[in-house]
Amino acid sequence: MDRFESLCKTKGLRMTHQRIEVFRELAKYPGHPTVEAVFKKVRRKIKTISLDTVYRTITTFEDLGFIKRIHILDNSARYDTNLTAHHHLICTNCKAIKDFYWPEFDKMKPHKAISGWGRVDIKHVVISGLCSNCKKKR
Ligand SMILES: [Zn+2]
Ligand SMILES: [Zn+2]
Structure with missing residues (x-):
């Protein structure tokens, strides 16, 4: 999570509770999760979060270069925190x-x-x- 904090600082992204939890799950998840997989995990901690919010948060991370999107299996995008x-x-x-x-x-x-x-x-x-x-x- 130290990495997340320094990434946010350099890119000027506000560290919100939701963003922290989404990034935590992305980084923890073995085997490159889909948005849906991250959503299921985060929802256990933040009951009110929507799939759309998780999707937008992940897209923001991707745009800022925090994570990489990989397309290798079927059509579902998977996310990689290993840069x-x-x-x-x-x-x-x-x-x-x-x-x-x-x-x-x-x-x-x-x-x-x-x-x-x-x-x-x-x-x-x-x-x-x-x-x-x-x-x-x-
Ligand atoms: Zn197997
Ligand atoms: Zn990878």
Whole structure:
């Protein structure tokens, strides 16, 4: 939460109770939550909060660069509080998304086909399959 406080200070965002709770849940949630998932958690603490408020709060965080939106599974936007360069492991069964680091890949020169294509802004690796928990259950 110290990070949230300093982010708010640098961006001039007022720290409200609602914003604090939304950010806390975003940061705590394992596996990159959806807006709905954050809403369900925050509602336990703030009974009067609406899905729309949580949605708008998360959009504000995204606009200010506090969090990143990732689109990897189906169409639902998931949010990532980890802003350092990283990649994702996705379980197609339980839909959990885990971060992983691959510094060798990050340093790798783009393949000829890519440099001929245009300008690369994002290099993001997505590995999908069955996580070990789901694999065990099958
Ligand atoms: Zn799984
Ligand atoms: Zn991530």
